[in-house]
Amino acid sequence: MAAPVDLELKKAFSELQVKMIDTQQKVKMADLQIDQLTRVQKHAKLTHAEIATLPDNTRLYEGVGRMFILQSKEEINNLLTDKQKTADEKIKELEQRKVYLERSVKEAEDNIREMLLSRRAH
Template sequence: MAAPIDLELKKAFSELQVKMIDTQQKVKLADLQIDQLTRVQKHAKLTHAEVAVLADNTRLYEGVGRMFILQSKEDINNQLMDKQKTAEEKIKELEQKKVYLERSVKEAEDNIREMLLSRRAH
């Protein structure tokens, strides 16, 4: 009877190991994406600060591929604000995803602990 218990525990541990490795990779990817979005957000914020001090009649150009398009100061400010807001929303989503992934691994670990304790009690 000890052999089926050992096989069941081995299976549970191997599933947990696979889940932990997968989760760690997803958390690392989320961290990288958060770092990149933070840089984008900071760049947009700094650019917005520089554009804000310019006179309203200053000619501003937006880089599009290999060319530059004349844009109004208001349009550029709106684009920069949208870029900041979008990055902030994505960062919040990624943080929530990380919390969910970490919680799911913790629950799997707790389930295995309970299984071990119930096996020892019998």
């Protein structure tokens, strides 16, 4: 009877290991995306602060691909504000996803612990 128990535990451990590796990769990817979005957010904030110091009649250009388009100061400010809001929303989504992933791994670990404890009790 010890062999089926060992096989069941081995299977549970291997599934946990696969889940842990997958989750760790997803968490690392989320961290990288958060870092990148934070840089985008910071860049937009700094650009917004620089533009605020310019007179209203200053000619401003928006970079689009390999060309530049003349835009008003208000339009540029709106674009930068939208960029910051979008980055903030995505960061919040990624943080929630990280929490979910970490919780699912913890639950899997707890399930295996319970399995081990129940096996020892018998």
